[in-house]
Amino acid sequence: xxxxxxxxxRARSTYRHGDLRRALLTAGIELARGGGPDAVVLREATRRAxxxxxxxxxxxxxxxxxxxxxxxxxxxxxxxxMEAELAKLDPRRPPADFARASxxxxxxxxxxxxxxxxxxxxxxxxxxxxxxxxxxxAKAGHTGRNPFQLLSDALDRLMAAGxxxxxxxxxxxxxxxxxxxxxxxxxxxxxxxxMPAAQRREIEQRLLKMVEEGL
Amino acid sequence: xxxxxxxxxRARSTYRHGDLRRALLTAGIELARGGGPDAVVLREATRRAxxxxxxxxxxxxxxxxxxxxxxxxxxxxxxxxMEAELAKLDPRRPPADFARASxxxxxxxxxxxxxxxxxxxxxxxxxxxxxxxxxxxAKAGHTGRNPFQLLSDALDRLMAAGxxxxxxxxxxxxxxxxxxxxxxxxxxxxxxxxMPAAQRREIEQRLLKMVEEGL
DNA sequence: CAGAATTGTGTACACCGTCCACAAGCCTAT
DNA sequence: ATAGGCTTGTGGACGGTGTACACAATTCTG
Numbered sequence: 001x002x003x004x005x006x007x008x009x010r011a012r013s014t015y016r017h018g019d020l021r022r023a024l025l026t027a028g029i030e031l032a033r034g035g036g037p038d039a040v041v042l043r044e045a046t047r048r049a050x051x052x053x054x055x056x057x058x059x060x061x062x063x064x065x066x067x068x069x070x071x072x073x074x075x076x077x078x079x080x081x082m083e084a085e086l087a088k089l090d091p092r093r094p095p096a097d098f099a100r101a102s103x104x105x106x107x108x109x110x111x112x113x114x115x116x117x118x119x120x121x122x123x124x125x126x127x128x129x130x131x132x133x134x135x136x137x138a139k140a141g142h143t144g145r146n147p148f149q150l151l152s153d154a155l156d157r158l159m160a161a162g163x164x165x166x167x168x169x170x171x172x173x174x175x176x177x178x179x180x181x182x183x184x185x186x187x188x189x190x191x192x193x194x195m196p197a198a199q200r201r202e203i204e205q206r207l208l209k210m211v212e213e214g215l
Numbered sequence: 216x217x218x219x220x221x222x223x224x225r226a227r228s229t230y231r232h233g234d235l236r237r238a239l240l241t242a243g244i245e246l247a248r249g250g251g252p253d254a255v256v257l258r259e260a261t262r263r264a265x266x267x268x269x270x271x272x273x274x275x276x277x278x279x280x281x282x283x284x285x286x287x288x289x290x291x292x293x294x295x296x297m298e299a300e301l302a303k304l305d306p307r308r309p310p311a312d313f314a315r316a317s318x319x320x321x322x323x324x325x326x327x328x329x330x331x332x333x334x335x336x337x338x339x340x341x342x343x344x345x346x347x348x349x350x351x352x353a354k355a356g357h358t359g360r361n362p363f364q365l366l367s368d369a370l371d372r373l374m375a376a377g378x379x380x381x382x383x384x385x386x387x388x389x390x391x392x393x394x395x396x397x398x399x400x401x402x403x404x405x406x407x408x409x410m411p412a413a414q415r416r417e418i419e420q421r422l423l424k425m426v427e428e429g430l
Numbered sequence: 431c432a433g434a435a436t437t438g439t440g441t442a443c444a445c446c447g448t449c450c451a452c453a454a455g456c457c458t459a460t
Numbered sequence: 461a462t463a464g465g466c467t468t469g470t471g472g473a474c475g476g477t478g479t480a481c482a483c484a485a486t487t488c489t490g
Contacts, residue, residue: 015485016437036342038253042478054479055438063478127251127337127404148406174398174407174418175425181405182397183389189342190396191363192389199386207390214429230454231468257447269448270469278447 012050021059023049028070033119037126040067067123072138074124078113079141082150085109099157100212106154107180107208110147114184115200121188125181151177155215164215172215179211227265236274238264243285248334252341255282282338287353289339293328294356297365300324314372315427321369322395322423325362329399330415336403340396366392370430379430387430394426 017023027045042063043053060066085105091098114121139146145153151173158164164172186192187200195203232238242260257278258268275281300320306313329336354361360368370387373379379387401407402415410418 015439016487020437041476043476052439053477054440054481057479058437122342125400125405171414171418171421174401175422178397178401178422179394180397181400182393182395185340185396185400186389186393190340203386203389206386207393210390210425210429214425230470231456235468256445258445267470268446269450269471272448273468 017049017051017055020049020051020055023051024056024059024066025069025073028066029073029120032070032074032123033117036119036122037067037071039119040070040123042066064128067126068128069138071123071126071128072136074117074120075139075147076141077117077120078110078124078147079139079143079145079150081113082106082109082147083141083143083145086150095157095161096163099154099161099163102154102157103151103176103212104208106151107176107211108204110180111184111187111204114188118188121184148173148177158215168215175215176211179207183207232264232266232270235264235266235270238266239271239274239281240284240288243281244288244335247285247289247338248332251334251337252282252286254334255285255338257281279343282341283343284353286338286341286343287351289332289335290354290362291356292332292335293325293339293362294354294358294360294365296328297321297324297362298356298358298360301365310372310376311378314369314376314378317369317372318366318391318427319423321366322391322426323419325395326399326402326419329403333403336399363388363392373430383430390430391426394422398422 012018024045027048028040030048031039031041031044040063042056045066046053046056049055056066060069082105085108086102089098089101089105093101135146137144141150143150155164155169155172155176159166159169183204187195192200227233239260242263243255245263246254246256246259255278257271260281261268261271264270271281275284297320300323301317304313304316304320308316350361352359356365358365366388370379370384370391374381374384398419402410407415
C-alpha cells in the first residue's frame with residue numbers, strides 16, 4: 001500500500017515554475033517532517049511541486065544536495081525554537097540565575113524539538129558525507145546564531161557568572177550537547193520511545209541538573 | 216578471523232545452498248559494517264551469497280527482517296566488546312573501585328565500539344518500526360546479557376558499593392546511556408567527527424567522570 | 431530583434447524491494 | 461521403492477528510485 005498525499009499539484013499555466021527551488025525545499029521539509037531523512041525523496045518533491053523529476057537538477061546537484069538544504073533548514077528551525085525559549089527569560093535576573101536558566105532553556109528546547117518535530121530533528125542530525133562545520137547562515141535562527149553557537153553562548157554566560165570554572169570551559173559544549181543529544185535519541189528512536197511523557201520530563205530534569213552540576 | 220567472501224561468489228554445485236540464512240546474515244553484517252543500515256541491501260546480500268534475489272524471502276520476510284537480524288547481531292557484538300572490557304578488571308579489588316571501574320569499562324567499550332565499528336554501531340541503533348525491548352538472546356553477548364543489561368549491572372554494583380544513593384538508582388541507566396550515546400553520535404556523525412583522537416580521549420574521560428559523579 | 435542562457439520536458443538506464451508462478455531436490459508415508 | 465508433498469532456489473515482472481543525455485520552451489541580453 002502506497003501513500004497518496006496530493007496537496008493540490010495545481011497545474012501551472014506558465015512554462016516556468018517561478019520559484020521551484022523554494023517549492024522543492026518546502027516539499028522536502030514536509031517529507032522530512034513526516035519521515036525523517038530517508039523520506040526526502042527527490043521524485044516525490046518534484047511531484048509535489050508539479051514538475052517533472054529532472055527539473056530538480058536545475059536547482060540541486062542531486063538528492064543529497066536537496067537533503068543538505070533540508071538539513072540546514074531543520075537546524076535553523078531548531079535554532080529558532082531555542083531562541084524562543086531563551087526569549088522567555090528575563091535578562092535582568094541575577095546573572096547566575098540567568099546563566100543557569102539559559103543553559104536550561106537551550107537544553108529544554110532541544111529536547112522538546114526532538115520530540116515534537118521528530119522527523120526534522122532526525123534529519124538535522126543525519127550524517128552527511130563529510131560533516132560541514134560551516135557557518136552557513138541557513139542553519140541559524142533569527143539572531144544569526146546556530147544551535148551550537150546558542151549553546152556556547154549559554155556556557156559563556158555560565159562562566160561569566162562564576163558558575164563554571166574557566167578551566168572547564170573549553171569543550172564544555174561537547175559534554176553538554178552529548179548528554180542532551182543522547183537523551184533525545186533514546187527518546188525518539190531508542191528504547192525510551194514508549195516512555196510516558198511524565199516520566200520523560202522527570203528524566204529530562206535530572207539530566208539537565210546533572211549537566212549543570214557536573215560540567 | 217574474518218573471511219573474505221567478497222570477490223568470490225563461488226558458484227555452488229548443489230541446488231541447495233545449505234546455509235543460506237547464515238550466509239545472508241553475514242553478508243548483511245559485512246554490508247552494515249561498511250555503510251551503516253542503509254547499506255544493508257537485500258539484493259547485494261543475495262549476490263554475495265551466490266543466489267538469486269528472491270531466495271532471501273525463504274529466510275527473511277523482507278529487507279527489514281534481514282536488517283533486524285543484522286541489528287541484533289550488531290548489538291550482540293557490542294555486548295561482547297563490553298564483556299571483554301569488563302573481563303580485564305580484577306573482581307578482587309575493593310568493591311567501590313570495582314564498581315566504578317565497571318561503569319567506566321562499559322562506557323569505554325561503548326565509545327570504542329562506536330568509533331571502531333561505526334557502521335555496525337549505527338546499524339545497532341537505527342530506528343526499527345517499533346522499538347522492541349525484547350530479551351532476544353541474539354542481542355546478547357557471551358554472558359547472555361545485552362548491552363543495556365550490562366550497564367544496569369554496573370549501576371547495581373555502584374549502588375551496592377554505596378557510591379550511588381538508592382534514591383537515584385531508578386532510571387539511572389537512562390542518564391548514563393544518554394550521555395555516552397550522545398557523545399558517540401557526535402563523534403561519528405556529528406560535528407566532532409574530525410576531532411583528533413587525543414582530544415576525543417580527553418573529552419571521553421571528562422564525560423565519564425561527569426557521569427560517575429553526577430548520577 | 432536575434433542569439434544565448436536558463437529552466438523545464440522526454441526518454442532511458444541501472445538499481446532497488448517484492449510478488450507470482452514454477453522447478454529442483456529432499457523427506458516421508460505408504 | 462516410490463509417489464506425493466514440502467522446502468528451497470529460479471525466472472520473470474512490476475513499480476519505485478536516482479540520475480544522465482538530448483531537446484524544447486521561455487526569458488534575458490547585446
